[in-house]
Amino acid sequence: MGVVPTNQWLEEDFYQPVKICDRLTAYFNGQKPNRIYEQLLNFGMYKPTREAENVFKTLQKKIIWEKVDRLYHKYKSKWEGKEVPVFIFPVNAGGMLFRRNTQRKSGVSYPDKLFLFIPELDDPKELEALFVHEYHHVCRLNEMKNKMEENTLLDSMILEGLAEHAVSVSCGEDYLAPWCRQYSEKELMQYWDKFLKDKLEIKKREKSHDDLLFGKRAVPTLLGYAAGWNLVKKHYQTNPFSIKKSFSLSSNVFLKKF
Structure with a gap:
């Protein structure tokens, strides 16, 4: 699995995030796309604005999808971690509580999937820190016995x-x-x-x-x-x-x- 080419989804349907989330229904046990989008919004997924579109274009220029894919394979090998799909979207930069840091990047992890919501980052270590935090969640959640x-x-x-x-x-x-x-x-x-x-x-x-x-x-x-x-x-x-x-x-x- 690894990084899913959500950049292609964004190129096609950037201003229709619910339509993008229609591609995620199989990963959420058939939940309706609008419910998936509401859930991901709470964790930092972008809203379809011109500002967010500019962030997306910057992420493409900085080959963020390729960089995250390298991080995924690095830590999956190093930690002998779980194989999961990784979904990358621009971050919603306003109106939410950011748990990572003031650079307003965020993410959410499940035992079987991982989402990263990314702004324009200048320091590659910030991207790595976000990935490490979220992928550690994936690995630990898979070892925990409870739902x-x-x-x-x-x-x-x-x-x-x-x-x-x-x-x-x-x-x-x-x-x-x-x-x-x-x-x-x-x-x-x-x-x-x-x-x-x-x-x-x-x-x-x-x-x-x-x-x-x-x-x-x-x-x-x-x-x-x-x-x-x-x-x-x-x-x-x-x-x-x-x-x-x-x-x-x-x-x-x-x-x-x-």
């Missing part, structure tokens, strides 16, 4: 923390997402007691899961992400592990040192 909707808040926090650990190892600490440094240790301890410690078993399907992970309804922004990174970082300091090992480590292991 995605059965994962707990702790599972989601550790999933994010481990993906950033992979970025740190593969690309360097300069490419960590800002939420890794967003809160001080003191703040995280206070927020842990106030918001998280009694809610770690909440399932992904429950509404409060996303409130705590992303930071909604008076919860600090991206608190679950930041706390997940902190748990992973603390554990790694005393119990180093390889990236391959991180795919299968139990989420509960990371609570032992907290």
Whole structure:
């Protein structure tokens, strides 16, 4: 599989993203194209504007599809990772919360597919950091026993923390997402007691899961992400592990040192 030629889809139907999503129905168990588009919009897929079209043209000039394909084969081989299709689209640069960094790139991963939503990037390491983060998700999700909707808040926090650990190892600490440094240790301890410690078993399907992970309804922004990174970082300091090992480590292991 690897990188799907979505650049060809965009050339044909850029201003009809729902029509583009009609090509994705087989990857979403027959969901309707408009529902798929709504879902992907939430994670950063472009809206059909002239600005987004200019981004697409820049991505083509920078041969982003070819570069991502090389990254895919590099890390699939290095990590002995899952073979999945990779879909690339321009990012929606406005009106959403970006989890990666201020360069406003984003993505979403599933056990069987991966989406990257990309802006005009000047630093190739930023592209690699995005890919590493999302492909690590794919690899870990395939090792987790639960269905995605059965994962707990702790599972989601550790999933994010481990993906950033992979970025740190593969690309360097300069490419960590800002939420890794967003809160001080003191703040995280206070927020842990106030918001998280009694809610770690909440399932992904429950509404409060996303409130705590992303930071909604008076919860600090991206608190679950930041706390997940902190748990992973603390554990790694005393119990180093390889990236391959991180795919299968139990989420509960990371609570032992907290």
